[in-house]
Amino acid sequence: MNQAKQERSPKNRMEWGFKLFSVFILLDSIACSPLSLSSSKIEELPLTSPPGTSIAAFAEGCFWCSEHIFESIPGVKEVVSGYAGGHTENPTYDSVNTETTGHAETVLVYYDPSKIQFAELCRIFFLSHDPTTKDRQGPDIGSSYRSILFYKTDIEKKIAIEIQKEIAVANVWRNPIISEILELKRFTKAEGYHQDFIKRNPNQSYVRNVSIPRYYEFQKRYLDYRKSKSQ
16 A cells, blocks of 8 residues: 555545644643633733722633632632733733733732731742742643732732741742732733633542642641641
């Protein structure tokens, strides 16, 4: 059988189809990116909060993981996945993934300040991801996965800097913290399929292999840190 016929044979096409499918499965298991995307509305959210609540924003890698972590914190009312820190308008998942818009995957956290303070949310930020890796978090690489602690006021900026120093002095991380501390100017809500992704897709390979282990690592690290501070 000549090469041209061999390439067109059913068996050969089946083998190549299987190889291509395997590549997609591999990519799906190591990156914060759904295989099947659907178009849905994105919108810029106001940087205000309902009475009795405050907002904070954090970028720390894949927002699926961050959303799941912050939603588990007592005093947090709602978490929205989206994009912040960029220089273009109307960011989308596809455009942000080009690493040219300046945006980072970010979560907007609505919380009850009578139950949890901004300073504690900052501690959770520094303990729920590795703030020492530049433009990378686990298997996700690029500026859209960089570490950013956002602030809205000068008071919040001061608190953020103080907590960063606190975590650095505690030697939680082996390498220096390189997180950016930036003013939150705009926040765009991500496409609908990104919201509550882990709750809706508990068996997705990235969720099982990356998100859930990261969540349990955070729980232990946070508990150990709180114990050490109380001693």
